[in-house]
Each structure stands twice: as C-alpha cells, then as structure tokens.
Amino acid sequence: MARALRSIYFSRFHPTWDLGGGSRRMMQVWETLQALGGELRSSARAQGLDAGCRRRLEKGGSRLQLWRLRSWAAGRRKAVFRLREISRAWSRAAGELAGMDLVFMDDPIYFLPLFESLQRLHVPVVAICHNLETLVPSQVENGSSLTLLRRELDILSRCRLVVTISREETWLLRNLGVRCFYFPYYPREPVLGRLQAVRGIRAANGGKSGILMLANAKNPQSGQGMERFLAHWREKQLASVFGPLLVAGFHSDKVFPARLFGADAQLLGQLENDRLDELLARVAACLCYQESGGGALTRICEMLVAGVPVLANAHAARSYHGREGLIEFADLDGLEDALRGLQRRTGAIPPLPPPDPAPLLAAIARVLEGGPA
Numbered sequence: 001m002a003r004a005l006r007s008i009y010f011s012r013f014h015p016t017w018d019l020g021g022g023s024r025r026m027m028q029v030w031e032t033l034q035a036l037g038g039e040l041r042s043s044a045r046a047q048g049l050d051a052g053c054r055r056r057l058e059k060g061g062s063r064l065q066l067w068r069l070r071s072w073a074a075g076r077r078k079a080v081f082r083l084r085e086i087s088r089a090w091s092r093a094a095g096e097l098a099g100m101d102l103v104f105m106d107d108p109i110y111f112l113p114l115f116e117s118l119q120r121l122h123v124p125v126v127a128i129c130h131n132l133e134t135l136v137p138s139q140v141e142n143g144s145s146l147t148l149l150r151r152e153l154d155i156l157s158r159c160r161l162v163v164t165i166s167r168e169e170t171w172l173l174r175n176l177g178v179r180c181f182y183f184p185y186y187p188r189e190p191v192l193g194r195l196q197a198v199r200g201i202r203a204a205n206g207g208k209s210g211i212l213m214l215a216n217a218k219n220p221q222s223g224q225g226m227e228r229f230l231a232h233w234r235e236k237q238l239a240s241v242f243g244p245l246l247v248a249g250f251h252s253d254k255v256f257p258a259r260l261f262g263a264d265a266q267l268l269g270q271l272e273n274d275r276l277d278e279l280l281a282r283v284a285a286c287l288c289y290q291e292s293g294g295g296a297l298t299r300i301c302e303m304l305v306a307g308v309p310v311l312a313n314a315h316a317a318r319s320y321h322g323r324e325g326l327i328e329f330a331d332l333d334g335l336e337d338a339l340r341g342l343q344r345r346t347g348a349i350p351p352l353p354p355p356d357p358a359p360l361l362a363a364i365a366r367v368l369e370g371g372p373a
Contacts, residue, residue, distance in 0.1 A: 004037055005036050005037050005038065005101050005102070005368070006099055006100050006101045006102075007033075007036060007038035007039070007100060007101055007102040007103065007104065008038060008039045008040075008041060008100060008103055008104070009029075009030055009033060009038060009039070009040045009041070009103075009104040009105075009128075010041050010043075010087070010090065010103065010105045010106065010111060010114065011026050011030070011040060011041070011044075011106045011128075012042075012044060012083055012106045012107065012110060012111075013026040013042065013044055013106065014042060014044040014045065015027060015030065015040060015042055015045075017187075017188075017190060017191050018273075019250075020216045020219075020250055021185075021216070021295075021297065021299065022130055024185070024187065024191065024298055025130055025165060025185050025298055026106065026128070026130075027188070028185060028186065028187070028188055029104075029163065029183070031188055032183075032357045032360065032361070033104065033364075035361055036102075038102075038104075041090065043082070043083055043086045043087075046086070048089070048090055048093075049089050050089060050092075052089075053085055053086065053088075053089035056085050057082055057085055057086070060078055060081070060082075061077070061078060061081040061082075065081055066078065066081060069081060070141060070144075071140065071141055071144035071147055071148050072139060072140060072141060072144075072148070073138060073139050073140055073141050074141070075138075076138075080110060083110040083111060084110065084111070084112060084113060086111075087110070087111035087113045087114035087115070088113040088114070090111075090114050091113050091114040091116075091117035091118075094117065094121070097117060097118060097121055097123060098121045098123070100118075100123045101123075101124075101368060102123070102124050102125075102364070102367065102368060103118055103123055103124070103125050103126070104125075104126045104127075104128055105125055105127055105128065106127075106130060107127070107129060107130055107131070107133050108125065108127050108156070108159065109133055109134070109148075109151065109152045109155055110133070112155070115155060119158065124160040124367055124368075125158075125160060126159060126160060126161045126162075126364060126367060127155075127159040127161070127162045127163065129156070129162050129163060129164045129165065129166075129169065129173075129295075130165060130295050131165075131166075131169075131293075131294035131295035132149070132152060132169050132172070132173075132294050132295075133152060133294070134148035134149040134151070134152045135149065135169075135294045136221065136292065136293060136294050137292045138220035138221060138224075138292070139220075153173075153178070156173065156178050157176070157177065157178050159178075159179070160179065160367045161179050161180070161181060161363060161364065161367050162178055162179060162180045162181070163180075163181050163183050164180050164181070164182050164183070165182075165183065165184065165185055165295050165296050165319075166182075166294065166295050166296045166318060166319050167182060167184075167319045168318050168319065169294065170182040181359075181363045183355055183357075183360050184301070184319065184355050185296060185301050186301060186305075186352070186354040187298075187301070187302055187305060191302070192305070194273065194277055195302055195305045195306040196305070197277065198277050198280045198281050198306040198308070199305070199306050199307035199351075201281040202280075202281055202282075202306070202307045202308070202348075203307065203348060205281070205282070207282070208282060208283060208284040209243045209282070209284055210243045210244050210245075210246050210283045211242060211243065211244075211246065211283065211284060211285055211286075211287050211339075212246045212248065212279060212280070212283045212285070212286045212287065213226055213229065213230075213245060213247050213248070213249075213286075213287040213288075213289070214248050214249045214276075214286055214287075214299060215249045215250075215288070215299070216249055216251060218250060218251040218254075218255060219293075221291075221292050221293035222249075222290060222293075223251075223255055224291065224292075225289040225291055225316070226247065226252070226256075227256070228289070228291070228332075229287065229289040229332070230245070230247065230256070230260060230265055232332045232335065233245050233264070234260075234264055236335075236336070237264070238264075238335075238336065239263070239264035239265065240264075241339075242284075242339045242342075242343075243284065244264060244265065244266050245264065245265040245266070245287075246266050246268055246279065246283065247261070247265060247266065247267050247268060248267075248268040248270070248276070248279070249270065250270055251270070252267065252269055252270065253267060253269030280303075280306055280308055283308065284309070284342060285308065285309040285311050285327070286303045286308050286309070286310050287310075287311045287312070288300055288310060288311070288312040288313075288316040288317070289312070289313050289316055290313070290315050291313075291315055292315065293315070293316075296318060296319035297312075297316055297318075300312060300316075300317070300320050300323075300326065301320070301352060303325075304320075304323060304324075304325045304326070304349055304352045305351070305352050307325075307349045308325075308349075309325050309326075309327060309342055309345060309349065310325060310326045310327065311327050311329070311335075311338050311342060312326060312327075312328055312329075313328070313329055313330065313331060313332075314328060314329070314330050314331075323352075324349055324350050325349035325350075327341050327342055
C-alpha cells in the first residue's frame with residue numbers, strides 16, 4: 001500500500017462557513033484538498049503555539065517590532081506582526097516539517113518565517129492566493145506599494161504553484177512567470193443548499209423590491225465603498241424610483257451611525273442566516289460597490305447561485321465580467337442606467353456551474369511528482 005501523503009494547510013482564516021469571504025474561500029479549498037488527506041492549522045484559532053508565542057501575541061508587538069513593518073499601513077502592522085509570530089512558532093517544529101511531502105499556505109507574505117524554513121528544508125509549497133495583499137491600498141503605507149509588491153511577487157515565484165481566485169491576478173502572475181492555477185470560488189454545503197433554496201423561492205414568487213447592499217463593513221475596501229454608495233443613493237433620491245436601499249453585513253451596525261439612515265436607506269446590521277435568506281428571496285438585486293481591493297468578491301458568486309441579480313461597478317465586478325445576471329456600471333454616474341436595466345430584466349439567472357476540482361488536484365499531483373505544475 002502506498003504511503004499516506006503528509007501535508008499541512010497553514011491558513012490565516014477561521015475554518016467555518018459562517019464567516020466572511022476569506023473563511024468561505026478557505027473552506028472551499030480545504031474541502032477540495034481533503035481528497036489528498038492532510039491537516040489544517042489555523043492562525044485564527046492560534047493552533048500549535050507555545051506559551052512564549054502566546055505571550056508575545058498578547059503584548060501585540062513592541063514599537064521597534066512594529067517599526068520594522070513600516071512598509072505596511074499603520075492599521076495593518078499588528079495583524080502582520082501576529083501572523084509572522086505565529087508562523088515563526090510553527091517553523092520551530094523543524095523535525096515535523098522536514099517530513100512533509102507538501103505544504104499549502106495562505107498568502108505566504110504573512111507567513112514569511114515559516115515559508116523560509118520550508119524553503120531551507122526543500123519542502124514544496126503551494127500558495128493559496130486569496131488576494132495579492134500588497135495591491136490593496138489600505139494595507140500598504142503610501143510610497144511602499146511597489147517595494148512590498150516586489151517582495152510578494154518574489155515569494156510567490158518561489159512557490160511550486162499558486163492557486164488563485166481572481167482572473168486578473170492570475171493574468172498578472174502568469175505574465176511574470178509565476179506558476180498559477182485559477183480556481184474560482186464556489187460555495188459548498190451548507191451554504192450551497194441555502195442559496196439553492198433561495199433560488200427556488202425566488203422562482204416561485206414575484207414582487208421583488210429593494211436593493212440589498214451586503215458586505216463586511218470592517219473591510220476597508222468594502223466599508224469605504226458602502227459609505228460612498230450610501231451618500232450617492234441619498235443625494236440622488238434613488239429610493240423614490242427604485243425602492244429602499246437595505247444595508248446589511250458583518251459590522252455594518254457598528255461602522256455606520258444611525259443618522260445616515262431613514263426610509264430611503266435602512267440599516268439592518270448583521271443578519272442570522274434565516275433572516276438573510278428570507279431577504280435574498282424577495283429583493284430585486286444585490287449591490288456590490290468597491291473602488292479598490294484585490295482577489296474576487298465571493299458574494300457575487302453566491303448571489304448568482306441564488307438567482308439574485310447583482311449590480312456592481314467595474315472594479316467590484318472583477319473576475320465576473322459578462323456573467324449572466326450581473327449588471328455592471330462604470331462608476332456612480334452610471335448607476336441609474338444600471339438600475340433601469342435591472343427593471344427591464346426578465347427571466348431567471350442561469351445556474352452558475354461549480355469549478356471542476358480534478359484539474360487542480362492533477363496540478364498538485366504533478367508538484368508532488370517533482371514536475372512542472
């Protein structure tokens with residue numbers, strides 16, 4: 001009998017379908033990788049850490065340690081420090097790591113000490129690229145973007161394979177000679193079952209009304225986009241023609257003050273699954289608006305799976321351009337035309353097919369065999 005594969009997936013996200021896009025994407029990849037076996041370790045759960053590392057994490061980093069991370073935006077440095085310290089603790093298990101056949105790693109620029117240890121041990125690394133992190137403006141100090149981007153690209157170029165979620169980032173990385181495999185996001189159970197149930201209810205009922213803006217408001221790109229869109233919606237008095245704007249999602253009730261809302265724009269806050277599904281079954285569309293950000297928005301895929309039309313500006317629509325059910329507008333000046341296009345739209349949105357995992361698993365098998373992915 002062949003020896004069982006020894007692999008670890010080092011992730012920076014909570015392994016759950018009940019949180020935001022990062023966790024859901026990680027769960028999709030992790031469940032796909034279960035065909036290979038292996039183990040998952042999550043920094044979000046502080047797994048595999050000794051007492052010394054836990055004490056350092058509680059202190060949050062000294063001024064000198066954070067100063068050394070000065071290329072990152074000030075609001076991002078403590079998070080980078082935490083991930084680097086955790087990866088440093090993980091890298092101390094050299095005996096365990098040396099026996100690995102393969103390691104999967106989320107966005108390795110955050111787990112750099114661990115990545116360097118694996119390189120010295122000649123353990124092949126497959127990166128799971130949720131975003132090109134250094135292309136996200138809110139995460140990088142002004143003037144440091146190109147320096148950090150070069151560092152991130154160098155790290156990814158040393159991986160045996162980079163699994164991407166974004167068509168645009170795949171294009172960029174391939175043109176720079178980085179070995180990539182584009183594996184788009186698609187929900188799995190239990191989220192998939194919920195979305196398919198919403199699709200069934202929408203097909204059976206009429207009377208759709210209201211525009212839902214659903215996002216993690218604590219994410220700087222999403223929060224800034226939501227705030228700007230909300231101001232535009234109220235200024236142009238669009239609710240009088242297109243119905244109320246419904247604002248919901250993680251942290252939305254904490255980030256936005258109540259004074260911004262009224263009959264034209266209603267703050268719903270974070271919703272339980274049953275309440276969210278009920279809302280998705282009756283709204284006219286879901287709205288996605290971002291002016292910066294990387295990766296791809298998992299909620300666009302989820303809305304299309306549920307049969308909910310999506311209104312998105314060009315930046316937010318990345319990786320989904322041309323999809324049936326997506327109504328795209330260039331900027332806020334084009335929003336009203338997009339809303340009128342939504343009113344004219346008829347017919348159900350075709351089901352969005354899931355990606356085939358077999359080619360990804362085959363590419364990983366080639367990495368294990370020592371050949372090109």
